[in-house]
Amino acid sequence: MPAEPVSERRFGRAWWRRRRKRLLQFWGIGLAASVVVTALSTMDHFETSQAMGLDFLIKLRGQQLLSDVVIVAIDDETFEALGQRQPIPRDHLARIVRGLQRSGAAVIGFDIAFTSASSPEDDRALARAIAGFGDGHGSRIVLPSIRPSSGPLADPALLATVPVGSPNIPEDTDGVVRRAAMLVPRSGGGAEPALALAVVARREGVSPEALARRFGQERAGELVRINYAGPAGSFLTLPSRVVAALGEAGAEVPPDNPFRGRIVLVGATFADSRDFFQTPHGPLPGVEVHANVAHMLLTGGFIRPSGWAINFGLQLVAVLVVGVIMVSARPRVANALCFGVPLVVAVPASYVAFNSGGYWL
Numbered sequence: 084m085p086a087e088p089v090s091e092r093r094f095g096r097a098w099w100r101r102r103r104k105r106l107l108q109f110w111g112i113g114l115a116a117s118v119v120v121t122a123l124s125t126m127d128h129f130e131t132s133q134a135m136g137l138d139f140l141i142k143l144r145g146q147q148l149l150s151d152v153v154i155v156a157i158d159d160e161t162f163e164a165l166g167q168r169q170p171i172p173r174d175h176l177a178r179i180v181r182g183l184q185r186s187g188a189a190v191i192g193f194d195i196a197f198t199s200a201s202s203p204e205d206d207r208a209l210a211r212a213i214a215g216f217g218d219g220h221g222s223r224i225v226l227p228s229i230r231p232s233s234g235p236l237a238d239p240a241l242l243a244t245v246p247v248g249s250p251n252i253p254e255d256t257d258g259v260v261r262r263a264a265m266l267v268p269r270s271g272g273g274a275e276p277a278l279a280l281a282v283v284a285r286r287e288g289v290s291p292e293a294l295a296r297r298f299g300q301e302r303a304g305e306l307v308r309i310n311y312a313g314p315a316g317s318f319l320t321l322p323s324r325v326v327a328a329l330g331e332a333g334a335e336v337p338p339d340n341p342f343r344g345r346i347v348l349v350g351a352t353f354a355d356s357r358d359f360f361q362t363p364h365g366p367l368p369g370v371e372v373h374a375n376v377a378h379m380l381l382t383g384g385f386i387r388p389s390g391w392a393i394n395f396g397l398q399l400v401a402v403l404v405v406g407v408i409m410v411s412a413r414p415r416v417a418n419a420l421c422f423g424v425p426l427v428v429a430v431p432a433s434y435v436a437f438n439s440g441g442y443w444l
Contacts, residue, residue, distance in 0.1 A: 102410040109409055113402030121395045131257060137308070137386070138261070138363035150312065151381055152374045153188075153341055154320040155179060155349045157195075161324045162353035171195060171351070173205035173236075175327055179349060180212035180224065182329030185336045187343035191216070192225040192282035192377075194250050194350035194358075194370040200234030210235040213245060220288070221246065225281045248281030248291075252360060252372055253306065260360045260367075262306040263376050265295045274303035279376035282346055298385065308386040309372070310379045314364040318374045323349065346381075348374050401425075 124133070157171055165172055176195070183191055200206055213224050221244040228247045231237050249267040252260050266274040276284065276291030284291040295301050312318070319341055329336050350370025351358050358369040367375075379385060404424075409417045 106406050106410045109406035110402060113406060114399070117395060117398035117402060120398065124394065131255075138259070142363060150318055150374075150378050151344075152318055152346045152348065152377050154318050154370055154374055155183070155323050155326050155347055156320050156352040156368075156370070157323045157350070157356075159353040161322050162351075162355065164324060167355070169355075170197075170199065170201055173201050173209040175323070176349070177205075177208040177212040178327035178330035179323055180209070180216055180330070182326045182331075182334070182336075183342055183347050184212075184216045185329055185334075186326075186340045188223075188347045189344050190223050190225065190282050190286045190346050192248065192278055192346065192348045192373070193227060194278060194348060194373055195227065196250075197227060197230045197236055200231045200236065203234060206231075206235040210238065210241055214241055217244060223285065225278065225285055227278065228275050246281050246285050246291075247275065248278035249275050250278050250369065250373070252369060254360070258361050260362050260372055261308060263309050263372075264304055264306055265298070265300040266292070266303040266305070268303045277376065279373045279380060282348070282373075283377050283380040286346055294380070298380070298383070308388070309362075309375055310384050310386045311362060311364055311375050312378050315367055315371065318371060318378075320352075320371075346377060348377070 165175060176193075180191060213222055213226075216223050225246045225248050227250045229250070230242070230247075235241070251264075251267055253262060253264065255261050263277060263279070265277050265280045267277055268274050276295070280291045280294060284294040287294060292301070298307075300307060321341070326342075328334055348370050350368060350373070352368040352370065356368075359366045360369060360372055362372065405421050408420050411417075412420065
């Protein structure tokens with residue numbers, strides 16, 4: 084290689100001599116700030132602002148899927164047709180189960196409270212429908228862990244065959260649902276699987292604990308970021324009255340219906356249910372939040388936060404570059420570059436990393 088011209092070497096040395104002291108000051112301050120920021124970030128002092136940044140990336144990405152999760156919604160029109168009765172009539176839920184069974188659904192998960200018994204006749208109808216939809220490994224229906232203490236739905240013989248999952252959804256301090264626990268601690272000790280985990284595990288034919296271990300979520304109460312698949316309406320959603328009609332005697336079920344081989348979550352979306360949660364995409368019904376968690380488990384599309392070392396390294400690179408800009412350019416130009424470069428480079432790079440592999444910088 085040709086030797087570097089003497090004039091260029093002299094220019095480089097002169098540039099360094101004139102700017103060395105100021106540049107080292109910038110770098111020293113930037114290094115100290117990076118250490119402090121990384122330490123505070125590791126201790127979750129920037130949790131809210133970082134969570135809002137992730138919310139922005141999730142919104143920016145938009146809708147992602149075609150999914151193996153379908154929602155059967157007890158919507159406002161169905162609720163009106165049922166006479167606005169609460170709890171939801173159990174005979175209606177029994178017809179939904181029969182309709183989905185005839186349609187070839189793989190697993191059904193109920194995001195509906197069964198805290199109290201209804202009429203014995205209706206409860207028996209639902210209990211029979213649940214008992215009739217199973218295989219050699221038990222029922223293919225997952226019920227919420229909160230159940231009535233008496234009546235046909237509290238029959239120990241039935242419950243022994245039915246997997247359960249917790250419908251509880253934790254909220255962040257600002258009231259937004261961004262995270263979920265795969266294993267939810269019980270008040271009396273131990274843990275139970277989240278509803279979405281129980282449903283996906285039943286479809287995969289493994290225990291919820293084994294599925295949680297597969298994704299490194301074996302500790303009870305450990306929270307994982309929900310990688311939302313899109314805004315409201317991202318999942319195929321059908322009204323429950325349509326599905327219940329498929330459970331009537333003589334109803335024709337198309338062989339290529341949208342339920343065949345899929346996970347189906349049944350939940351309330353009517354306004355009076357008050358089962359709505361604030362999310363990065365705005366308010367979503369609880370059943371749709373569970374659908375997002377189930378979709379994340381099915382696809383393995385977890386959000387992967389970058390570790391402190393990567394964050395610290397990126398900050399150091401920024402400090403080195405910014406320091407050179409600050410001592411080389413005029414103040415106005417330097418300020419414009421230091422403000423504009425992150426917007427032009429860092430934000431798109433963060434989006435590409437998140438959209439391509441779920442990496443959260």
